[in-house]
Amino acid sequence: MSEQRALDAVAASGLEHTVTRHGRVGSLQEAAEARGVRPRDVVKTMVVRRGEGDHIFVLVPGDRQISWPKLRALLGVSRLSMPDAEGAREATGYARGTITPFGSTTAWPVVADDTLTGDPDRTISLGAGAHGVAVTVNAEAVLASLDARVADVTEPEGPEAR
Template identity: 60%
Template sequence: MPGSASAALDSAAVPYEVIRHGPVGSVAEAAAALGMAVADIVKTIVIRRGDNDYVFVLVPGDRVISWPKLRALLGVNRLSLPDAGTAKDATGYERGTITPFGSTNAWPVVADERVRGRQITLGAGERGVAIALAADEALRSLDATVADVTDPEPPR
């Protein structure tokens, strides 16, 4: 795991476990590889609020961002997803590995309320690796804003 994520977790005194699960192509594959529920695989999504202004949104694996709810919470009319290169520039991590821990910028964190009280995994800054930790510890150390900001994953 890149040193920045583990160093940030160690510095915040957040207990965690590094799990090397190998390559996965989806949240469902990650859940299967980790033996966890899809809802406990938490995606860290980088959202652009404005020029050089981003937030991390922590989304349970079985849910998607509700753009109206997130815009209302942040008090903005427009949000967007940056392209992969911009997200890497803003965080230091590639898409699929992003974690708020050890990011090159300490952007604010918004977590969906359904994350609370769970044992979850987050990206670890490296492909095929996850960080397992108590969601409440992570939210506390990140000073996350916790709110209802997601909707159920639409059926496929």
């Protein structure tokens, strides 16, 4: 079971964490309320394809989206893509909407947006391998645990950002 694999990996990391089970939600706001965090602290784990058999995880705050030009520049590549649902499952062992670096079938490198850092007391909520299951963890601790490369790779989400 994907959920158990993810939760076992979080536990094995030694991170202090809280597991929340809330079932499916219809919006970022609903997810934040169910998890007891602010919308910006619901962190999406995006799997991005760099090339054949080469992916990365990008941790994106809930109120932001990947800036493709920034991410391409950081990685020194001219092309990136999002795998389709089957490609994402093959790369991670998780279905879209449940992807997490924890317990992924391959330990892809992690890039985290720099807006996730700077507050040693900030907690964030990450998906945990199943719809409606999340772990709430200290942001700085989880980024260190994942050996995340922290950089400016997002922009505000919504029409005003375009």
